[in-house]
Amino acid sequence: MQHTSTISAWSGDGMAKERHSPHDSTTRFVEYLTAHQPDLYAYINTLLAGDPSVSDVLQDTNLDLWARAGDFDFNRPFLPWGLGFAYQRVLAFRKSRGRSRLVFSDQMAQLISDIYLSDTTPTDARLTALQECIGKLSRPQNELIRLRYVDRVSVQSISQRSGRTANQISAQLYRIRRALAKCITRALATESQQ
Amino acid sequence: MIDEQRCWELIDQLLDGSIGDSERTELSQILDSHPELASELTEQLKMHSLLSWRCRKIDPGNRPLLPRRQAPSASSPRSALKHLVKQKWLWAAVVIAAASLSIWAGPLYFSRNPIIAEVVDEQVVEWREGFGPPKDRSIVSPRSLEMKSGMLAIRFHSGATLSVSGDVSMQVQSEERIRLDRGCAVAQVSQAARGFTILAPYVRVVDLGTNFGVVAGDDRPTQVAVFSGTVELSAGSHSTSNFHEKLAAGEGVQVGPDGLVARLMNVRRNSKGTWSSVDKPLSSDATIVSVRDNLDLSRCRKYYELIPRGLRDDAPAYVDSHAQWNGLMITGLPDFLRDADYVKTFDDMQVILDLTISVQLSRPAMLYVLFDRRAAPPRWLTSQFEDTGADIGLDAADEFDVQNTIAVGAGQSIDHVFSVWQKRCPTPGIVQLGPAGDKSWRPRSAPADEGGENPPRPRGMYGIAAKPLD
Numbered sequence: 001m002q003h004t005s006t007i008s009a010w011s012g013d014g015m016a017k018e019r020h021s022p023h024d025s026t027t028r029f030v031e032y033l034t035a036h037q038p039d040l041y042a043y044i045n046t047l048l049a050g051d052p053s054v055s056d057v058l059q060d061t062n063l064d065l066w067a068r069a070g071d072f073d074f075n076r077p078f079l080p081w082g083l084g085f086a087y088q089r090v091l092a093f094r095k096s097r098g099r100s101r102l103v104f105s106d107q108m109a110q111l112i113s114d115i116y117l118s119d120t121t122p123t124d125a126r127l128t129a130l131q132e133c134i135g136k137l138s139r140p141q142n143e144l145i146r147l148r149y150v151d152r153v154s155v156q157s158i159s160q161r162s163g164r165t166a167n168q169i170s171a172q173l174y175r176i177r178r179a180l181a182k183c184i185t186r187a188l189a190t191e192s193q194q
Numbered sequence: 195m196i197d198e199q200r201c202w203e204l205i206d207q208l209l210d211g212s213i214g215d216s217e218r219t220e221l222s223q224i225l226d227s228h229p230e231l232a233s234e235l236t237e238q239l240k241m242h243s244l245l246s247w248r249c250r251k252i253d254p255g256n257r258p259l260l261p262r263r264q265a266p267s268a269s270s271p272r273s274a275l276k277h278l279v280k281q282k283w284l285w286a287a288v289v290i291a292a293a294s295l296s297i298w299a300g301p302l303y304f305s306r307n308p309i310i311a312e313v314v315d316e317q318v319v320e321w322r323e324g325f326g327p328p329k330d331r332s333i334v335s336p337r338s339l340e341m342k343s344g345m346l347a348i349r350f351h352s353g354a355t356l357s358v359s360g361d362v363s364m365q366v367q368s369e370e371r372i373r374l375d376r377g378c379a380v381a382q383v384s385q386a387a388r389g390f391t392i393l394a395p396y397v398r399v400v401d402l403g404t405n406f407g408v409v410a411g412d413d414r415p416t417q418v419a420v421f422s423g424t425v426e427l428s429a430g431s432h433s434t435s436n437f438h439e440k441l442a443a444g445e446g447v448q449v450g451p452d453g454l455v456a457r458l459m460n461v462r463r464n465s466k467g468t469w470s471s472v473d474k475p476l477s478s479d480a481t482i483v484s485v486r487d488n489l490d491l492s493r494c495r496k497y498y499e500l501i502p503r504g505l506r507d508d509a510p511a512y513v514d515s516h517a518q519w520n521g522l523m524i525t526g527l528p529d530f531l532r533d534a535d536y537v538k539t540f541d542d543m544q545v546i547l548d549l550t551i552s553v554q555l556s557r558p559a560m561l562y563v564l565f566d567r568r569a570a571p572p573r574w575l576t577s578q579f580e581d582t583g584a585d586i587g588l589d590a591a592d593e594f595d596v597q598n599t600i601a602v603g604a605g606q607s608i609d610h611v612f613s614v615w616q617k618r619c620p621t622p623g624i625v626q627l628g629p630a631g632d633k634s635w636r637p638r639s640a641p642a643d644e645g646g647e648n649p650p651r652p653r654g655m656y657g658i659a660a661k662p663l664d
Binding site for chain 1: 199202203205206207208209210211212218221222225226229232233235236237238239240241242243244245246247248249310367368369370371373389393429
């Protein structure tokens with residue numbers, strides 16, 4: 001990312017920091033926010049386990065990030081800062097939802113978040129690898145992924161259409177997701193060795 | 195011992211939104227007692243998220259990344275954000291960049307998003323800018339639709355037909371599911387499309403093969419009425435409480451943000467397929483503007499349907515059955531009743547002995563009660579009303595007798611005869627009516643040997659109609 005129109009200034013603690021004109025800062029912030037939408041979405045969607053409110057929580061996170069844009073230190077990475085806001089929004093959503101409607105306990109949600117954040121691979125790199133990995137799926141596997149994720153057909157409906165039990169469809173989806181995850185890990189590892 | 199197969203099956207139910215309360219609890223218990231599943235679970239959820247992101251579509255009619263709500267008021271800590279939100283160029287930059295990203299990382303392998311529905315009717319729709327009519331009247335998923343007014347009908351390939359009207363904001367999420375943020379919707383769902391779901395702010399409605407309506411609004415309770423069949427209700431995404439109920443034909447409720455459920459007392463539908471609840475009296479065109487009773491939600495969830503100028507041969511008599519009003523002869527209903535305002539009551543009200551119904555008239559009117567001749571008229575009727583001497587018929591299908599079905603036209607298939615009673619009401623106001631029977635009779639389902647000397651005296655619930663005096 002190019003840094004333009006910056007001036008250096010000495011802060012009170014003697015550390016050199018970059019300052020940007022308000023307009024330039026805003027533009028750069030938009031770039032950061034835009035580039036990290038997949039990361040924010042994937043993190044929120046993972047913690048909310050596909051709840052229909054994911055887009056609302058993402059939207060609220062974006063609003064929070066906008067509201068605190070002036071606090072962002074451009075010398076630091078955006079993602080940990082942004083995911084911190086996302087996590088707070090997820091907690092707020094969980095609180096509003098009420099304990100009885102939550103599948104994950106607080107401890108389990110925290111554990112999932114920790115596991116998720118322990119892998120720092122950017123989501124866009126994963127998406128690029130995913131592209132290749134989907135291409136390696138068999139035709140029936142690809143058709144199932146298309147039905148479930150492009151057409152957004154429920155497992156129950158796929159089961160009714162295909163004549164197989166919902167259990168069998170879930171098991172197949174589980175295996176495909178697992179295979180894709182391994183494929184992505186291998187692809188990223190190969191890329192890093194090159 | 196963990197049944198992992200079961201666990202992943204439940205995870206998929208959770209991910210596609212079809213999980214029920216008991217399954218939710220079951221999954222929760224499995225995960226709580228097996229934290230070692232967390233790594234595998236995270237991998238599955240992460241992959242689900244990547245696939246969901248990759249397969250989502252960004253087009254001019256869909257703004258998944260942008261604030262759909264207004265920025266907070268200037269007095270809030272976010273006031274500084276408000277002017278930023280209004281800078282359209284800024285959001286345009288986000289959209290363009292995000293769309294580019296999506297195209298780059300997006301559906302290269304899946305060459306196109308499938309068409310899942312078509313617009314089959316559109317009447318004077320005024321679209322919100324940027325949410326105009328879909329190209330070629332076809333709808334791909336997901337698709338946001340927003341209109342200021344008019345009526346739009348969409349037919350899904352799944353077999354469901356959805357009509358929306360008025361000020362509407364909705365998102366078509368799949369051929370089985372829409373999110374209705376605001377507006378009035380009526381769904382007609384075939385048996386093949388069972389499971390069609392409307393996600394409204396405070397309630398989630400899952401169809402079980404039926405015809406039902408939902409009205410949602412930004413700051414108002416979500417209203418649901420079932421016109422035929424059955425639906426399943428559960429808490430919506432903005433709801434703070436948990437509930438799970440089934441609603442049958444003739445039943446209607448409204449659910450607030452706190453999860454409080456209240457009865458919908460009045461419903462009105464029109465020929466264009468739209469509906470409204472009439473919590474405040476109707477104005478102008480109707481003679482009967484409101485009907486209320488003394489039953490709370492714990493005793494009754496049924497509504498009264500008000501039909502201005504709708505009484506004619508083959509008019510549906512009740513909200514919860516297929517019975518119809520008809521003239522006894524082929525000449526049809528008596529002239530003085532034809533095209534009267536009438537009320538579809540509910541047939542199981544016949545067993546409520548402390549029932550009090552208040553009918554509100556908007557103008558001087560002749561109020562009619564259509565009373566089953568199989569029973570002796572109660573005192574509240576004989577003391578206020580006079581028998582006109584005219585009779586009409588009820589054509590009532592018997593669910594246990596396949597030979598006894600509903601016929602078309604006057605004088606056909608009359609099962610029961612009802613007397614027409616009238617009361618002259620020279621001023622607008624409220625008239626109170628009583629129960630359909632007294633202690634001397636019991637519901638039709640009661641065994642014949644109960645009650646000793648009082649034999650069962652079956653009857654149907656009375657009907658209500660009115661015509662202006664002028």
